[in-house]
Amino acid sequence: MRQGRLLAGKKGLSNIVSHVNVLEAVTENDDRWEFRNHLFLTTFNFAGNDTNRQVELIRQLRRGGCVAVVFQVGLVAPLLPAVLRAADELSLPLFELPLSVDYADILTPLICAVQGEDGYLVREANLVQQELLKEMLNGGGLSSLVSLLAGHFQKSVAVVDDRGVLYASSDDWAAADVIAHLPQYVAPGKTVVRRSAWITALGRRAGIPSEGYLIVNSPDAVPPSALEAAMLDQGAALLTLELAKLRVADETYAEPFRTWMGHLLAGDFETARLFASAQSLDLSSVRVAVMFQRVQPSQDSGTPGDAETRGAWQAIYTTEKKPLVFEWEGRLLWLPSVAPSASLEDARVAVDAQLQQVWSRLIGNGIAVWRIASGAPVESAALLHQSVQDAQAVLALDSPELVNGPVAYGDVALDILFRQIGLQPAAQRWVENVVGRLASHDRLQRSDLVLTLETFFDSGQSHKLAAHRLGIHPKTLKYRLDKIEQIMGGLPTRDGAQFALHFALKLSRSAG
Secondary structure, eight states, rough: TTTTTEOOOOOTTTOOOEEEOOOOOOOOTTTTOTTTTTTEEEEOGGGGOOOOHHHHHHHHHHHHHHHHEEEOSSOOOOOEEEEEEHHHHOOOOEEEEEESHHHHHHHHHHHHHHHHHHHHHHHHHHHHHHHHHHHHTTTTOOOHHHHHHHHHHHHHEEEETTTEEEESSSSOOOOOHTTTOOOOOTTTEEEEOEEESEEEEOSTTOOOOOOOOEEEEEETTTOOOOOHHHHHHHHHHHHHHHHHHHHHHHHHHHHHHHHHHHHHHHTTTHHHHHHHHHHHHOOBBOOEEEEEEOOOOOOOOOOTHHHHHHHHHHHHHHHHSSSSEEEETTEEEEEOOTTTTHHHHHHHHHHHHHHHHHHHHHHHHHHHOOEEEOOOOOOSGGHHHHHHHHHHHHHHHGGGGGSSSSSHHHHHHHHHHHHHHHTTTHHHHHHHHHHHHHHHHHHHTTHHHHHHHHHHHHHTOOHHHHHHHTTOOOOOOOOHHHHHHHHHHHHOOSSHHHHHHHHHHHHHHHTO
């Protein structure tokens, strides 16, 4: 190549050459050819002096993945500017060599160079793999392997599972931004280059869901070099094994608790007790149940692959090192750890604080699409089914407060009790007799007279306070109260009758 000169395509000089071949014939208009990473030697003799055919050949080669052309002069006229412009536009380097240079003089050293480069990449990547394997056999875990890789890449490295849970990182690595944009699926062994990271799926073989992802922080968005790509491939195999072991350990730890909880919620308390004893479950810190439910359930709801569910798992795992959390009937059920000696009030305060941390992380990640409810703490794990039922009852309220942060059973217990009583047939008949006309007027006129009267009683019959709570002018409140008296034929004055009306209003609104 010493006698050659570059005619065009200078921007493609960084193209990677993996194959070297001779080209002396093409089938025109055939786009099925693939010359991926090929460097071709040619005389252009088959194209003759037809500039249009020469330009089309340049375009056809580039479409097929060709990365360079070495052109021997002498058999056709010098290439015209139109051909050179096409090579420049497509970043296809076009070199000129005299006809006196034999193909063999070029092919042999170029092929040897390509093979030598491949051999170098294989040797270097194998050295990295051997170093990782030695560390693993000596007892080094996932964190040690990640740290070694980070040293080779000179970049921050992390491993997350398919739920987005951060299992290991080379430093204080904030994975939230990348996790929120992980692809739904990447074939194991493939690397995806995103805006700020290289992402390699960790899987045992193609065609099965991945175990998780190896993420290399790359803020400059420069793709990995050939050597770095080889290191990613070699490292991914060992990291997959280590991550799979940790995942199996976590699932083995959580599965007995899931089974025990199933017995409790089925009311089979004796079986639950015997199972916990046989499995030697440590239930001393299990005293509160927390449930996560999607605001708007979707087809992907509850699956580990979607960004929202990843965000919830990650927030829980960041709050507690080894949490008891599992999917439960389309929701996430978390049993946060509480100090065995804590009083019921202390347990409630501790769980509230943990939930605020979880909520802050969900908000910070832009994934606030969850309703979060916590049941009341119980004295012992044997009563935990009551806390689960409390959390379910909170979610059943469908209260607006649930989209603004976690809601504890104690904060809405009265509303839950009113709803449960209001669903009884006898209670429904009584409520209909007391406030049926007012509720019917609200339905027909789309008014809020039931809410207005309930708020008026809640405010101790203070016009000023009730108007403030309703967000209306006191004169508007007076107008509404006059309308209510007109519909109901007056309001009761006796304390007992007022209490009964107030209670009926509560039941009416709670029952919907």
